[in-house]
Amino acid sequence: MGPAFIACTSELVSRWEDSMGSGKEKEIDVWPELQDLTGDVISRAAFGSSLSEGRRIFRIQSEQVQLATQMSNMYIPECANLMGRPVIEGRAAADRRIKQTREAPRME
Numbered sequence: 040m041g042p043a044f045i046a047c048t049s050e051l052v053s054r055w056e057d058s059m060g061s062g063k064e065k066e067i068d069v070w071p072e073l074q075d076l077t078g079d080v081i082s083r084a085a086f087g088s089s090l091s092e093g094r095r096i097f098r099i100q101s102e103q104v105q106l107a108t109q110m111s112n113m114y115i116p117e118c119a120n121l122m123g124r125p126v127i128e129g130r131a132a133a134d135r136r137i138k139q140t141r142e143a144p145r146m147e
Contacts, residue, residue, distance in 0.1 A: 043083040051076050 051072060059065050078097045086092065 044080050047076055047079040047083065050079075 055067060055072075058067070074097070075094070078094055082092050082096060086096075
């Protein structure tokens, strides 16, 4: 893994140096660069493949995370929730019947 990390990091530094050109200072958004570096290192170390293959794998993984997040917001009723309404309505009807029975005039 060490050689893969060294090779990927060297390529990243070379890209940064090339993008600097003759200017001494330049602002670089490092977050996407570090994501690419991570993908490149992992894909080379694990699969022996290039950055493009690593990007494809990480893009698919990112899509999976987004889909899982969307699924967590979905409401899927449980059996207990589906059965709960008739039970509650049945109890309410029973309570009304008991109340009617208690309030009814008694014949003695």
